[in-house]
Amino acid sequence: MIELLRKEHFDDVYELAIEFCANSPYSNLSVDKETLFNTLDFVSNLGLSFVYVHEGKCVGVILGMIAPAWFNSSIVNAMELMWWVSKNHRGVGWMLKDAYENAASEKKISYVGLATLSSSGISDKLNKDGYIVTETAWIKEI
Numbered sequence: 001m002i003e004l005l006r007k008e009h010f011d012d013v014y015e016l017a018i019e020f021c022a023n024s025p026y027s028n029l030s031v032d033k034e035t036l037f038n039t040l041d042f043v044s045n046l047g048l049s050f051v052y053v054h055e056g057k058c059v060g061v062i063l064g065m066i067a068p069a070w071f072n073s074s075i076v077n078a079m080e081l082m083w084w085v086s087k088n089h090r091g092v093g094w095m096l097k098d099a100y101e102n103a104a105s106e107k108k109i110s111y112v113g114l115a116t117l118s119s120s121g122i123s124d125k126l127n128k129d130g131y132i133v134t135e136t137a138w139i140k141e142i
């Protein structure tokens with residue numbers, strides 16, 4: 001079941017964040033629980049962050065942030081900070097995306113953004129859903 005992110009979900013989201021990092025280019029990094037909880041506390045008040053709860057445990061999460069476009073403050077964007085679903089529940093990822101989009105629409109947000117791992121294999125599905133690639137992010141450890 002899709003639910004708005006609440007404090008009672010934070011420990012489960014922490015576990016999902018660890019799982020995300022372990023399965024991403026960030027695998028050499030650790031998740032700082034205090035930092036994550038501060039972020040979760042902030043974004044949970046924006047109404048764009050959701051979890052998927054299965055048998056009492058969060059198995060998926062999407063965290064959304066709201067910000068004006070850097071070039072025009074009348075354009076309000078929702079940007080996804082984290083979108084992850086445990087491997088055994090991958091089918092619910094699209095439901096989390098839909099909840100995020102619907103909440104953004106209700107808030108009269110102009111655009112929604114998503115980031116995906118290059119290994120996710122969902123580019124074609126996002127394109128079919130109306131998303132376009134506007135930028136490609138690169139990361140380098142220094």
